[in-house]
Structures are given as structure tokens and as C-alpha cells.
Amino acid sequence: xxxxxxxxxxxxxxxxxxxxxxxxxxxxxxxxxxxxxxxxxxxxxxxxxxxxxxxxxxxxxxxxxxxxxxxxxxxxxxxxxxxxxxxxxxxxxxxxxxxxxxxxxxxxxxxxx
Amino acid sequence: xxxxxxxxxxxxxxxxxxxxxxxxxxxxxxxxxxxxxxxxxxxxxxxxxxxxxxxxxxxxxxxxxxxxxxxxxxxxxxxxxxxxxxxxxxxxxxxxxxxxxxxxxxxxxxxxxxx
Numbered sequence: 001x002x003x004x005x006x007x008x009x010x011x012x013x014x015x016x017x018x019x020x021x022x023x024x025x026x027x028x029x030x031x032x033x034x035x036x037x038x039x040x041x042x043x044x045x046x047x048x049x050x051x052x053x054x055x056x057x058x059x060x061x062x063x064x065x066x067x068x069x070x071x072x073x074x075x076x077x078x079x080x081x082x083x084x085x086x087x088x089x090x091x092x093x094x095x096x097x098x099x100x101x102x103x104x105x106x107x108x109x110x111x112x113x
Numbered sequence: 114x115x116x117x118x119x120x121x122x123x124x125x126x127x128x129x130x131x132x133x134x135x136x137x138x139x140x141x142x143x144x145x146x147x148x149x150x151x152x153x154x155x156x157x158x159x160x161x162x163x164x165x166x167x168x169x170x171x172x173x174x175x176x177x178x179x180x181x182x183x184x185x186x187x188x189x190x191x192x193x194x195x196x197x198x199x200x201x202x203x204x205x206x207x208x209x210x211x212x213x214x215x216x217x218x219x220x221x222x223x224x225x226x227x228x
Contacts, residue, residue, distance in 0.1 A: 035218075
């Protein structure tokens, strides 16, 4: 079991470009969560998805951010028209059953220049 | 709204000492509590998971306790080693676990073990 796989590990985008971050959950896990860690800040919940469904997106900024978890393939966090304030580490976590806790990926570090 | 606080924010101790990291949360209606370790530039590694009905969990030199009614958890590290240097994060899942609740994290304790 390769664990939660995130790619790319590092991503550099110019202001105004789009950023696409991918997450493949652990085998057998159908719940995916995205978190953002800003410099000197704690991890903040962004969105919770199951296959083909957004369950809770209460932590997502209202504009430019979207997430999906299609029937086939990884979950995608998409940031349109990136700004410098989007620079952060974005972590994905998956969960099989509540009693076993979360497993996190290694994160994608986004730098907007 | 659940808030998680970790004290101290940073800690530096000589190798071999036993130490305690503290975590408090404002809403005691949690489903479980999870301690993680984060190394610089890396992801999160799960250390211990405590269900709300449990009082403590142990793994090797680590022991985590939970006092749900008072909203507190501690992570005890015995015989600390330089390899224990990392940021330790405490996180809670709210509610009955059946809803769409994510983890609420503290800001972490940055631990340095001096050789």
C-alpha cells in the first residue's frame, strides 16, 4: 500500500496562472480531505469529498478554488488565477473508517511568484 | 466552533529527558483525537489515535492521554532522542463521527532535542 500520494511535491506558478494539485487516497479509502497550511499557521480544513460528491466545502475560499473526486482517478484541487497569498502547503488526507483516523500525504508546496 | 491550543509553542531539551506536550480543546464533544508528527518540509505522520471512550494510548516511547471532560490531552515522550525533533500536532474530530467533520488542528509544538 503506497499510502496517500500527492503530486507534484513542489509547484511554482506565476500570478494569474492555474494550479492543479492531485491526490490519490490509500487503497480502499473513499473519503478525501484537503487542508492548507500557511506559513506560521496551523492546518486549516478546506473540503471533504467522497467519490463524485462534495460533502463539505465550508473551508474553501468562495472564489477561484474548486475540488473534485471523480469516479476514476485522483482527487483534484484546482486554483484559478493564483495570487501570492495562495502560496502554502496543501495536504490531502484519506480515511477508511472513522475509528482508524486519517492518513496524510506528503503535501504539495505551492509557490506563486 | 472548536478551537485547539497547544502549549508550549516551542520546547528545547537535552537528550534523554522525559517531556510532556499539552493540547486543549474548547468543545468536549469530540469523536476522537489524533497526534501527528511533522518534519520540516514533510507531510504528517500519525503517532497515536485516541477514541473518545479511551483514556490513553501507547506506542513505544510515546503515551497519549485524553481527559475529554476537561478538554485536555497530553503526549508524553520518554527518554527523548535527537530524532524526536519535529513539530507535534494535536487534532480532534468533532461530533459523533458520522457527519462531514474534518480535523481541527492546533498550531503545534516545535520540539528540539539537543544531542
